[in-house]
Amino acid sequence: MTETQNRWRIPLTDVVVDDELVDAVMEVVRSGWWSMGPRVEEFEREFAGFCGAAHGIAVANGTAALHLALLAVGCGPGDEVVVPSLNFVAAANTIKHTGAEPVFCDIVGPRDLNLDPADIEAAVTPRTKALVVLHYGGYPCDMSAVDEVAERHGLAIVEDAAHAPGASLGGRMCGTLGQVGCFSFFANKNLPVGEGGLMVTDDDELAARLRLLRSHGMTTLTWDRHRGHASSYDVVLPGFNYRLDEVRAAVGLVQLRRLPDENAGRARIAARYREALAGHDGLTVPFDEGGGARVPSHHLAVVVLPEGVDRAEVRTALDEQGIQTSVHYPPIHTFSAYRADSRRPLPQTDAVAERLLTLPLHGRMTDDQANTVVEALLQTL
Numbered sequence: 001m002t003e004t005q006n007r008w009r010i011p012l013t014d015v016v017v018d019d020e021l022v023d024a025v026m027e028v029v030r031s032g033w034w035s036m037g038p039r040v041e042e043f044e045r046e047f048a049g050f051c052g053a054a055h056g057i058a059v060a061n062g063t064a065a066l067h068l069a070l071l072a073v074g075c076g077p078g079d080e081v082v083v084p085s086l087n088f089v090a091a092a093n094t095i096k097h098t099g100a101e102p103v104f105c106d107i108v109g110p111r112d113l114n115l116d117p118a119d120i121e122a123a124v125t126p127r128t129k130a131l132v133v134l135h136y137g138g139y140p141c142d143m144s145a146v147d148e149v150a151e152r153h154g155l156a157i158v159e160d161a162a163h164a165p166g167a168s169l170g171g172r173m174c175g176t177l178g179q180v181g182c183f184s185f186f187a188n189k190n191l192p193v194g195e196g197g198l199m200v201t202d203d204d205e206l207a208a209r210l211r212l213l214r215s216h217g218m219t220t221l222t223w224d225r226h227r228g229h230a231s232s233y234d235v236v237l238p239g240f241n242y243r244l245d246e247v248r249a250a251v252g253l254v255q256l257r258r259l260p261d262e263n264a265g266r267a268r269i270a271a272r273y274r275e276a277l278a279g280h281d282g283l284t285v286p287f288d289e290g291g292g293a294r295v296p297s298h299h300l301a302v303v304v305l306p307e308g309v310d311r312a313e314v315r316t317a318l319d320e321q322g323i324q325t326s327v328h329y330p331p332i333h334t335f336s337a338y339r340a341d342s343r344r345p346l347p348q349t350d351a352v353a354e355r356l357l358t359l360p361l362h363g364r365m366t367d368d369q370a371n372t373v374v375e376a377l378l379q380t381l
């Protein structure tokens with residue numbers, strides 16, 4: 001356990017700090033080249049290769065990835081983008097920043113917290129331009145049904161794969177199932193860097209556009225000019241500075257090599273929770289363990305509390321025993337900034353919103369720690 005997590009006997013998540021990671025950072029610091037350069041390029045190549053995608057484009061964070069993906073597929077004023085309300089707010093915020101409007105769709109239910117493809121279809125209007133698809137908690141959603149809706153209505157699919165590095169469906173990695181897949185490397189993610197993000201795509205034109213948007217629409221980079229590959233540049237569209245730096249890319253490269261072990265450790269603890277909690281005292285453990293065509297990345301260990309249980313009391317009781325919990329998520333349509341955008345009934349989302357509880361989960365959690373969480377939760381209920 002790291003220093004920052006000491007307040008908790010069992011923190012929600014944790015990071016490994018070791019010599020390999022420190023050496024990777026120090027090597028970049030000593031190299032004297034800190035802004036986007038060779039390590040970013042290597043990280044992009046390695047991550048895209050890991051996903052089986054043709055292109056990887058690294059950015060400052062997952063929110064930047066979503067913003068650029070939405071712009072690159074053509075979202076703008078007058079458009080609507082369908083997105084599940086049970087989600088982190090980044091997708092809705094970035095939809096707004098393109099000038100488009102978010103239209104919230106429902107989830108399947110307490111056993112499947114992923115978006116409901118039938119409700120996506122119901123949310124589509126002539127103004128709908130794109131769908132933002134979340135693989136909630138790292139559990140791949142029903143992409144064949146989503147694809148059918150997208151094809152029927154000519155919609156782009158942007159995957160919010162922030163929870164899903166290493167998750168796959170039918171042998172294809174999450175992030176490669178739509179036009180653009182967006183990843184986050186925030187400190188609590190399966191591949192933690194601190195801040196960082198990356199987009200993958202197989203589409204050459206989209207990749208070129210994403211690269212331009214990432215760096216002010218400039219046709220060459222400082223790194224290209226430093227290497228003598230270019231001496232000037234043009235600006236071909238109004239872009240952003242959403243670049244990733246070399247230190248973070250170096251951390252990302254180390255973490256990418258560790259991702260399979262991280263995900264395997266998470267899978268072990270998630271299975272332990274499921275075995276001990278599913279059906280006990282009216283608890284629902286959403287999804288299944290995966291297997292066959294569906295390989296989850298186990299980003300979150302979420303349970304749905306029995307109806308009528310006071311979640312705040314449960315959280316306080318666990319907190320008093322040093323067990324950190326969280327809620328993923330307060331649905332976006334319930335936030336002040338988004339109430340006006342809440343134009344559709346979302347009965348399944350509303351039914352679970354007050355009952356969701358996220359338990360500690362990371363790749364190095366021990367069975368003993370998982371058992372402590374299980375006992376404390378069952379006792380509290």
Ligand SMILES: Cc1ncc(COP(=O)(O)O)c(C=O)c1O
Pocket residue numbers: 061062063064087088090091134160162163183184185186195196197
């Ligand atoms: C589902 C989801 N989408 C998007 C984001 C945004 O990523 P970031 O924090 O890297 O901007 C996050 C994480 O924070 C997330 O959990």
